[in-house]
Amino acid sequence: xxxxxxxxxxxxxxxxxxxxxxxxxxxxxxxxxxxxxxxxxxxxxxxxxxxxxxxxxxxxxxxxxxxxxxxxxxxxxxxxxxxxxxxxxxxxxxxxxxxxxxxxxxxxxxxxxxxxxxxxxxxxxxxxxxxxxxxxxxxxxxxxxxxxxxxxxxxxxxxxxxxxxxxxxxxxxxxxxxxxxxxxxxxxxxxxxxxxxxxxxxxxxxxxxxxxx
Numbered sequence: 001x002x003x004x005x006x007x008x009x010x011x012x013x014x015x016x017x018x019x020x021x022x023x024x025x026x027x028x029x030x031x032x033x034x035x036x037x038x039x040x041x042x043x044x045x046x047x048x049x050x051x052x053x054x055x056x057x058x059x060x061x062x063x064x065x066x067x068x069x070x071x072x073x074x075x076x077x078x079x080x081x082x083x084x085x086x087x088x089x090x091x092x093x094x095x096x097x098x099x100x101x102x103x104x105x106x107x108x109x110x111x112x113x114x115x116x117x118x119x120x121x122x123x124x125x126x127x128x129x130x131x132x133x134x135x136x137x138x139x140x141x142x143x144x145x146x147x148x149x150x151x152x153x154x155x156x157x158x159x160x161x162x163x164x165x166x167x168x169x170x171x172x173x174x175x176x177x178x179x180x181x182x183x184x185x186x187x188x189x190x191x192x193x194x195x196x197x198x199x200x201x202x203x204x205x206x207x208x209x210x211x212x213x
Contacts, residue, residue: 002065005031006051012040018089018119022067024052033067034088036095042069057081057088064088072144073100079140083132085125093118094129102176104141107133109155113162117172152179153197154190161197170205178204 007026012035014020020040022033033052043050052067053074066088068074073095080091094103097118106114107130115126153161165175178201182188188200 002054002056004051004053005033005067007031007049009043009046009048009050011046012043014040018093022052024050024067031065033065034092035067036073036092038096039067039069059088066092070100075140075144076100076103079133079136080129083129085128090118090120090125093120097172098176099173102173104137104144108137108141110134111158111162113159113166114172114176117166152183152190153192153194157191157194157197160194161201164194164198165201165205168202174205175201 005024005026007024010023010025010030012020012022018037020035020037022035022040022043024031024033033054035052053069053071055066055068055074055077057064057066066074066077068077077088077091077095080086080094081088094115097103098106098114102114105111110127110130112123112126112130115121115129116123121129152158161179162175165178166172170178179197181204182197182200183190186200186204188196
């Protein structure tokens with residue numbers, strides 16, 4: 001089985017908003033690999049030499065090759081595929097919605113509100129992912145180098161804080177990052193009022209938007 005390919009970026013094409021194809025030339029042969037949008041964003045130009053970690057799948061007699069930036073990303077993709085009802089499209093959507101440590105943390109902590117931010121992932125699907133993968137990822141994250149953060153709001157208020165920030169249009173990654181900063185850098189107590197968490201998170205996110213503009 002193909003573990004990885006190292007070659008020259010021949011092209012990147014968005015077939016649909018959720019399907020991005022990388023053509024990688026390896027020793028004169030072009031391989032088409034479906035990759036996450038996050039990885040596509042890192043490929044700045046054709047002609048670059050890169051290493052892609054692969055997963056080979058045959059579905060309805062059609063072979064598909066998927067590509068990832070690291071063995072950990074590829075392995076987490078495989079874990080997601082092992083969940084009943086989760087196909088490659090939903091697995092890639094989850095990988096694109098959050099950074100790997102954030103996604104692992106969301107599953108281990110059964111953070112359904114974070115998981116349903118991925119396109120196509122509903123509440124029941126998110127709950128099934130947590131149920132089937134939580135114990136597996138608790139062990140896997142040790143070898144992968146991912147550890148669940150202890151900061152952020154207390155579990156009893158986390159969902160309300162996240163739902164409010166999502167409703168304001170912030171992404172799962174932005175919300176996760178903001179709550180981490182508010183917890184670790186600002187030092188807001190875990191049991192602070194919901195309004196305090198929301199206000200501090202919005203202040204941080206607003207300042208980040210100003211810096212980027």
